[in-house]
Amino acid sequence: MTSNREIHLASRPQGWPTEENFRLVETDVPTPGPGQIVVRNQYMSVDPYMRGRMNDVKSYVPPFALDAPLDGGAIGEVVASEAADIAVGDTVLHGLGWREYALLGATAARRVDPGVAPVSAYLSVLGMTGLTAYAGLLEVAAMRPGETVFVSAAAGAVGSLVGQIAKLKGAGRVIGSAGSPAKVERLRALGFDAAFDYHDGPVRESLKAAAPDGVDVYFDNVGGDHLEAAISAMNLHGRAAICGMIAQYNATEAPAAPRNLALVIGKRLTLRGFLVGDHGNLREAFVRDVAGWLREGRLSYDETIVDGIENAPEAFLGVLRGDNLGKMLVRV
Amino acid sequence: MTSNREIHLASRPQGWPTEENFRLVETDVPTPGPGQIVVRNQYMSVDPYMRGRMNDVKSYVPPFALDAPLDGGAIGEVVASEAADIAVGDTVLHGLGWREYALLGATAARRVDPGVAPVSAYLSVLGMTGLTAYAGLLEVAAMRPGETVFVSAAAGAVGSLVGQIAKLKGAGRVIGSAGSPAKVERLRALGFDAAFDYHDGPVRESLKAAAPDGVDVYFDNVGGDHLEAAISAMNLHGRAAICGMIAQYNATEAPAAPRNLALVIGKRLTLRGFLVGDHGNLREAFVRDVAGWLREGRLSYDETIVDGIENAPEAFLGVLRGDNLGKMLVRV
Numbered sequence: 001m002t003s004n005r006e007i008h009l010a011s012r013p014q015g016w017p018t019e020e021n022f023r024l025v026e027t028d029v030p031t032p033g034p035g036q037i038v039v040r041n042q043y044m045s046v047d048p049y050m051r052g053r054m055n056d057v058k059s060y061v062p063p064f065a066l067d068a069p070l071d072g073g074a075i076g077e078v079v080a081s082e083a084a085d086i087a088v089g090d091t092v093l094h095g096l097g098w099r100e101y102a103l104l105g106a107t108a109a110r111r112v113d114p115g116v117a118p119v120s121a122y123l124s125v126l127g128m129t130g131l132t133a134y135a136g137l138l139e140v141a142a143m144r145p146g147e148t149v150f151v152s153a154a155a156g157a158v159g160s161l162v163g164q165i166a167k168l169k170g171a172g173r174v175i176g177s178a179g180s181p182a183k184v185e186r187l188r189a190l191g192f193d194a195a196f197d198y199h200d201g202p203v204r205e206s207l208k209a210a211a212p213d214g215v216d217v218y219f220d221n222v223g224g225d226h227l228e229a230a231i232s233a234m235n236l237h238g239r240a241a242i243c244g245m246i247a248q249y250n251a252t253e254a255p256a257a258p259r260n261l262a263l264v265i266g267k268r269l270t271l272r273g274f275l276v277g278d279h280g281n282l283r284e285a286f287v288r289d290v291a292g293w294l295r296e297g298r299l300s301y302d303e304t305i306v307d308g309i310e311n312a313p314e315a316f317l318g319v320l321r322g323d324n325l326g327k328m329l330v331r332v
Numbered sequence: 333m334t335s336n337r338e339i340h341l342a343s344r345p346q347g348w349p350t351e352e353n354f355r356l357v358e359t360d361v362p363t364p365g366p367g368q369i370v371v372r373n374q375y376m377s378v379d380p381y382m383r384g385r386m387n388d389v390k391s392y393v394p395p396f397a398l399d400a401p402l403d404g405g406a407i408g409e410v411v412a413s414e415a416a417d418i419a420v421g422d423t424v425l426h427g428l429g430w431r432e433y434a435l436l437g438a439t440a441a442r443r444v445d446p447g448v449a450p451v452s453a454y455l456s457v458l459g460m461t462g463l464t465a466y467a468g469l470l471e472v473a474a475m476r477p478g479e480t481v482f483v484s485a486a487a488g489a490v491g492s493l494v495g496q497i498a499k500l501k502g503a504g505r506v507i508g509s510a511g512s513p514a515k516v517e518r519l520r521a522l523g524f525d526a527a528f529d530y531h532d533g534p535v536r537e538s539l540k541a542a543a544p545d546g547v548d549v550y551f552d553n554v555g556g557d558h559l560e561a562a563i564s565a566m567n568l569h570g571r572a573a574i575c576g577m578i579a580q581y582n583a584t585e586a587p588a589a590p591r592n593l594a595l596v597i598g599k600r601l602t603l604r605g606f607l608v609g610d611h612g613n614l615r616e617a618f619v620r621d622v623a624g625w626l627r628e629g630r631l632s633y634d635e636t637i638v639d640g641i642e643n644a645p646e647a648f649l650g651v652l653r654g655d656n657l658g659k660m661l662v663r664v
Contacts (some may be wrong), residue, residue, distance in 0.1 A: 045416075059598050060599070061569075062599035066629075072425060080547075144443030144504070156604060178563070207450075222528050223593070227593075236392075242596050242597055243597065244597065245593070245594040245597065248594060254591030254592065257594070259586030259587060260586065261555070261559075262555060262580060264574050264579040264603065264604070264605030265574055265575065265576065265577065265605040265606070265607065266384075266391050266392035266393075266605070266607065267392065267605065268604075268606055268610060269604070269605050270602060270603070270604045270607050271596065271602070271603045272596070272600075272602040272603075273595075273597040273598070273599065273600050273602075274597070274600055274602070275597065275598065275600060278600060283497060
């Protein structure tokens with residue numbers, strides 16, 4: 001161990017973030033105190049929700065502090081331990097990404113078995129990303145077999161799992177929207193019944209063509225015109241699980257859509273926002289289902305890997321732009 | 333019986349309706365065929381939702397036809413019957429208002445006991461209006477004792493019942509908004525803990541002042557800035573029952589609000605549209621509760637009565653303007 005590099009928030013972005021909002025800082029590798037461990041991070045997650053934490057507003061998680069390391073999901077190998085139940089060499093999942101070496105209390109780390117799946121999978125399909133898809137679709141939106149499901153940002157980490165899980169749980173028809181022809185092609189390969197590039201025309205029209213009999217469940221990662229289109233397309237008693245609204249995370253003005261919200265009355269629609277943290281009750285069923293599907297080769301997950309902690313800001317900007325196919329990860 | 337007068341839709345309103353959109357038509361009093369009855373209407377209901385049916389758009393109920401009588405809730409006395417189970421002199425509730433004499437199949441009428449309550453009450457507190465308030469608050473929004481409830485258009489037919497039922501079912505704090513000082517005063521008399529006139533300033537600020545600890549349940553009759561304010565004020569896991577959006581029924585441009593919809597994610601809010609017709613399962617409990625509260629003098633209901641079928645269009649315009657305190661009815 002020589003030195004540790006970490007990414008600090010240098011300034012709060014106004015609108016779209018830039019590289020200037022971040023700073024690469026070199027520090028010493030930390031030494032664990034009693035009950036603590038030091039983890040050499042192997043992978044860290046960059047997620048759209050982190051954009052919200054860069055604003056100085058009250059929210060469900062506190063904002064990132066200025067001139068301090070960012071944080072987020074990470075996985076790595078324990079290189080020093082002063083904790084009884086975690087040993088050097090263990091692989092642990094924890095919340096202190098955006099740095100090469102993480103110092104944390106052992107209770108804040110969860111040991112995982114690196115023999116079951118590539119360790120990166122614990123940050124994607126087997127982790128919060130997978131549970132978000134699973135809980136949003138099956139618990140929040142309560143998808144039933146035979147229903148038509150629409151998911152936006154469908155080639156992203158969560159969206160691609162939502163579509164596949166929907167099919168595996170018996171959805172009648174699954175439709176995805178994405179931001180490039182290559183992504184649309186990937187969705188078809190993943191088993192989506194229909195997919196469209198939202199650049200090809202108004203989302204409302206593309207969705208109507210893809211879902212001639214309407215939509216029962218909408219899994220929203222985008223907000224804006226996607227949510228508006230979904231509300232228009234939804235059938236009686238349709239449900240929307242609102243997971244994210246990436247379309248507006250960098251907006252400097254409040255968005256106008258959805259202008260058709262009054263349709264929720266006549267169609268008896270339910271729009272429900274959720275955070276995966278409320279759905280830990282599903283973890284056991286989730287792991288059983290997903291591990292089984294992976295074993296049987298029935299569930300695919302894409303990862304877009306960027307190398308080097310110094311490139312983490314660029315990876316984060318990339319996920320906001322939609323450069324990623326599946327989960328965007330930084331290999332530290 | 334001499335002649336029958338009824339109100340036809342003469343043209344479809346653009347924006348706010350005017351008297352010119354309606355036509356008073358004189359016809360013969362109908363004669364019942366087999367299985368039919370003729371009802372001399374005593375009261376008919378004018379409701380905000382009827383505005384939507386004046387547009388020629390696909391919705392959950394078909395639009396009103398041009399050059400034909402409008403329809404809607406009504407109550408009256410049977411004056412001719414060719415049906416086995418309904419007799420001349422019975423009082424029946426049915427769906428053919430906007431006319432002095434209604435001809436209908438006996439199966440489309442529900443006999444009520446005029447000795448239990450004034451017959452007009454079957455169009456308000458004991459009817460669909462009351463069940464709308466009851467179901468929306470207790471089933472759709474699933475209000476729990478101790479919670480803070482906000483209701484818009486709170487001096488209207490549904491809103492005034494929502495607030496009172498909330499208190500009767502143990503709400504911790506009930507807040508109402510209305511459109512005049514007299515209405516605000518009435519809300520206080522009805523037992524609302526706080527009430528404000530939405531003309532007095534931005535709804536968001538008025539609501540924040542009235543609900544310093546936030547709102548758990550929002551019963552929406554208004555939409556627009558009221559819904560936006562409620563979303564901002566709502567606590568974690570808050571629920572909105574979306575009953576109406578009167579603010580935009582006459583809008584000629586799509587409304588922009590709520591611009592803060594992304595808050596549903598972090599706060600895990602549920603917005604759910606509903607129609608009373610889906611909640612017939614509650615009718616028995618509703619009648620038992622409401623009849624009990626009325627008997628004990630714990631529930632008040634206001635009625636604003638306009639006389640004469642020829643004044644029904646004006647009464648309808650009045651309810652859109654908010655001229656009414658409680659239920660707006662036409663005494664035919």
